[in-house]
Amino acid sequence: MNEKVLATLEYNKIIEKLAHHASSEIGRRFAEDLKPSVRAEEVQLWLDETEEAAAVIRIKGNVPLDGIYDVRSHAKRAQIGGTLSGVELVRIASTIFASRQIRQFIEDVRSEGQVTLRILPEKTAVIPVLTDLEHKIKRTVDENGRVLDSASDELRHIRHGMRSAESRIRSKLESLTRGQNAQKMLSDAIVTIRNDRYVIPVKQEYRSHYGGIVHDQSSSGQTLFVEPASVVNVNNELRELTVKEQYEVEKILRELTMETAEHAPALFTMTKMLSEIDFIFTKGKFARSMNATKPIINEEGYIHYIQARHPLLPADEAVPSDIVIGKDYTAIVITGPNTGGKTVTLKTTGLSVLMAQSGLFIPAEDGSETAIFQSVFADIGDEQSIEQNLSTFSSHMVNISSILKEVTHESLVLFDELGSGTDPQEGSALAISILDDVIGRGARIIATTHYPELKAYGYNRNNVINASVEFDVETLSPTYRLLIGIPGRSNAFEISKRIGLNSAIIERARNMISADSHEVDNMIAALDASRRQAEKDAQDARDYLRDTEKLHRELQKEVIAYHEQKEKLEEKARAGAAEIIEKAKSEAEEVMRDLRALRLAGGANVKEHELIDARKRLEGAIPEQKEKKPAIEPAKRLWKPGDEVKVISFGQKGSIIEKAADDEWIVQMGIIKMKVAESDMQFIKSEKKKEPKPIATIRGKGHHVSPELDLRGERYEDALNRVEKYLDDALLAGYHQVSIIHGKGTGALMKGVRGYLTKHRMVKNIRFGEAGEGGLGVTVAELK
Known part of the structure; x- marks a missing residue:
């Protein structure tokens, strides 16, 4: 896609808003590199990704994507023999933990069944499992990157010695700062550190009193930082232990780096998949922030945006419009005065196309459609160049000339104020000629102009339609609503009249306008009035x-x-x-x-x-209790879904949806679904449908019992009651094995059924179904 077009339509601002929703730096970089695609399969895949992410966000609210880092450089350095720092190892462990979190999160969402996921589970399934490395790093390094004392026995011993030495040094120095002459000889009664050695601030004239070594002095030279002789040996001991600690820490980090290097390829894969997942959810968050919807991609080359809004305008300020082009007509000519919102319509169309081809949802209503354009061209705004000594008109012509060299039938072309900047008569003729050329190539084109000559253009061409942006004469302001099929009016006379211009002047001006212009304006006004009504x-x-x-x-x-x-x-x-x-x-x-x-x-x-x-x-004398007697039917009716019935207690007609319990059914009455007892139903008629083929049953001991019991859709208590009765029937029928179909769902029904079967005295063994038997959705019970 042409970079100049992306800049003209402010696509970079869309990318900035998108990247703002990324949870990690690698996700942000992924978003910043996004460019529109011209391949329909790729665009559809990107939109499907966004749809899955938006659905998950709608259900769960947020996604656990914190703690992801780009650890590819760390893994690469470990591979070539470098030693990783504690902070780098912590980032690796954090990224591994984040990968476990998101993998489990996606699996939980998928198993709940509230939304169908395909792409996200495929991506999380590719993420390597490096739990052992994560735990080893966390046992070795704390969250700030410092190697823990427990990393090795040697390090624990060294640090214990260091703490002991530090304690002795501080004890001796603090005794000096609290001494009888401390206030006189010391600049301040504190213990501080210079050159990694513990010292006290001594006044210059009392230097010899404490002996030891001078490590530093104040800027004035009046204070010396002295390491008293009494702590020199202990400071030396502490220094030796510090060197040993550094050596042991480097050794531990080196060993951990070597183990990390072994998993470098897995870390590369993990980082790549996490960046893609973060980017997918970035698109989902962006869609939610704009209240955007998934566009339908068509192969017929048409656009139908329903109540589309400009993506960069605040939602409460953007005026939605229906934009349709590519079916009955391939060109829209928007006429009317300036500042009416014509340019906003062009940018709304162009940006929405670019967003859709980038896999982003668009700010329009559900059901909006768009095509995949191989190229998008735009000539919008004043591109006057002083350096090149080009006028506004010349600058536009240079741009339009380059566009006309590349336009094909798979292009979308947007012209703003076509032919402006020169003589109106020549400009309108040139605009018509350019439109004819682009339309002749089969491209989709939307052009704005304020030339009145182009109002008739849409009536004289088969593939062209006029449009305008609505103007409210009462308030003297545009409403920014696009009106397709109605050319624009200048409204100059009406506006002048409302603001108080002398009516005689206005009337003389009207007389200067040709009769044809009057008729056209009157026709437009009548169309506008009819539309409003x-x-x-x-x-x-x-x-x-x-x-x-x-x-x-x-x-x-x-x-x-x-x-x-x-x-x-x-x-x-x-x-x-x-x-x-x-x-x-x-x-x-x-x-x-x-x-x-x-x-x-x-x-x-x-x-x-x-x-x-x-x-x-x-x-x-006892008052008799009058019990409500159920309605008695001549014979027990075999109710079934689809039967039309009358609910006696309500006096309403309805249709049976499904069975609720032994003597109760779910009945749909209008928009209401209710549970109704069989005794409260009066039969009207049955639904006519083909009789299904009877299910083969196994006969045994006079009983006709199916070898399978289907519990899907049953309530928990009803399901267990049915299992109990079914097992009795199966035993009477002489079955040695039966199948209970409970489905997967949330798992509650499956656990209840399997728990009941385990405790049943006549059940010998249970197992899940094989692949051909229904898998985890079926439990096969072996009977005694």
């Missing part, structure tokens, strides 16, 4: 439909709420009646006990048959 009517219809749908949803909610409240009240009434019944029974029993007690005590002459009669009278 059509848009208003369409918006009113959409508003009415939206209000109707909202009312419908609210009524459905109220119906559901009514029936829920009705059920709650009925349940409450039943509970109250049951409580009254129990209370009455208790009182009746208490009365019977009292009467029997009186009879036994001789206090009352009550016979047993009288007690029985009294009990019957008490039971007759």
